[in-house]
């Protein structure tokens with residue numbers, strides 16, 4: 001017969017203090033050791049633009065920037081982000097760095113329900129930060145980890161392609 005160690009229950013309420021800079025603000029919070037970053041962002045910090053979809057790294061709805069690189073917030077424990085700089089869709093929006101992408105998505109109807117859109121924008125921002133003029137193939141490849149169940153990808157690829165072109169013509173991000 002397998003015994004049950006009641007002392008293990010003592011750890012159930014344990015919390016860990018975590019500090020990070022989120023969207024330019026220093027934040028400290030108490031989290032459960034196994035709480036994922038996406039749950040912390042949404043449920044503790046009320047940054048609900050980051051979505052929880054598959055929660056297994058497949059759909060891209062939870063993408064945020066961690067120290068300048070896109071990461072899946074569903075695949076990280078919050079404690080792993082201790083000391084990091086995190087930028088969510090809210091911060092990227094407020095700073096204006098993705099304003100041209102957002103405007104182009106809007107102009108081309110590259111979203112319907114919008115559930116996938118924050119992750120799409122975080123990923124598009126990452127792509128254009130690294131590749132000035134990606135081909136349509138490059139864009140499709142970069143978006144291969146972002147699922148959209150309503151729009152279809154053509155308008156999304158068109159929007160990112162148009163922004164890449166416009167940034168080159170204007171000499172940089174708007």
Ligand code: FES
Nearest residue numbers: 053054055060074
């Ligand atoms: S919720 Fe993280 S990849 Fe789907």
Ligand code: FES
Nearest residue numbers: 112114116148149
């Ligand atoms: S716009 Fe609805 S999932 Fe992409």
